[in-house]
Amino acid sequence: MNLSFFDQFLSPTLMGMPLIILSLTLPWLLIPNPTNKWLGNRLSSLQLWFSCNFTKQLMNPINLNGHKWSLLLMSLMMLLISVNLLGLLPYTFTPTTQLSMNLGLAVPLWLATVLIGVRNQLTTTLGHLLPEGTPILLIPILILIETISLFIRPLALGVRLTANLTAGHLLIQLISTAVFVLLPLMPAIATLTAMILLLLTLLEIAVAMIQAYVFVLLLSLYLQENV
Template identity: 85%
Template sequence: MSLSFFDQFMSPILMGVPLITLSLLLPWLLIPNPTNQWCGNRLSSLQLWFSCNLTKQLMNPLNSNGHKWSLLLISLMVFIISMNLLGLLPYTFTPTTQLSMNLGLAAPMWLATVILGLRNQPTMTLGHLLPEGTPTLLIPTLILIETISLFIRPLALGVRLTANLTAGHLLIQLISTAIFILLPLMPMVATMTLMMLFLLTLLEIAVAMIQAYVFVLLLSLYLQENI
């Protein structure tokens, strides 16, 4: 009996314990702790360079009030990148292919930006629901459309991350299955397919990092509107 291609996205369970908990803890264990030495190792230097550049890129458009979110946003991006890349290893599970997991990350962060805007500048925040100079007859319709677009933001964040990672993993598995089938029949075609699989794996590594950056970048844009 052949298994479904979508079985790879099911959270594995060992002795009744879902292993997704280990998948969530492992990225934090891989991040090296800072030391008091002037010269750290190469991994610490690379981590510091990576964090400084990402922080500068994300915080430049924000004012000083938004800079308080830098640690939270950078930690979230490093966490998502680590989970995405670790999920590409054989015999591993990618938690970010679960829509519930991504919505659990996106919804609280989006809600925090909205509450922050309503607390600090309620007039400007509510003003985003109605563009200036709108005809009177279109006011109810535009308010309804803008409200729907506001509440659909966390869903779009979660679905975007889930869809991109799921499509990449599924395509890799489909091509891998085709290689095993073609290898005894047409070795030359199987070899060419293997080269295409290697390029697709490189693309998936780039997608794993880019999608984490896009996830946090959109959150920073939502924060920019509310500070």
């Protein structure tokens, strides 16, 4: 019984073919296409307002060389939010609960920020490995620690997103299973548990959006250090 709770995190297949690619492309169908009209509908206006404000907030601390990343980071933000929220619907699959996919997003983008720093400002990038005013005896240790912290950044990005979404989904399934078990035995307690489940679902919606924002925000901070 306990092992079946983790079946929801398995990548679904159809005739032996994984459907994770379909899960990733489906959210883009929900984003309205731009039109030639001066005024669109409320959904398009809300999407445009959110995109402009989020891009402005994200790019303000970064100099002009890093503004080229605005479209990429905004697209990544919309993809993660759409995939995370769609994963909360019944009979759906959340690709961002797979550590391999999250690392596949985090490692190339983190590596790109590091390579940009090495190409444009090698001295400043290497200077991040050694704080100013460090005693001579501590220089090798601090360089080793800073190097490890640098290479652990993409792992932390992927594990943070995976762990938060997996824990939330697993807790929702555990509580919903308890509701079905308690309903014929203790209806009052089952009703109270169902109310807790509703609050937990609302919390998980907030977590899905916050984790997408944190993922993109940390990438922008890494970019800010290297441009």
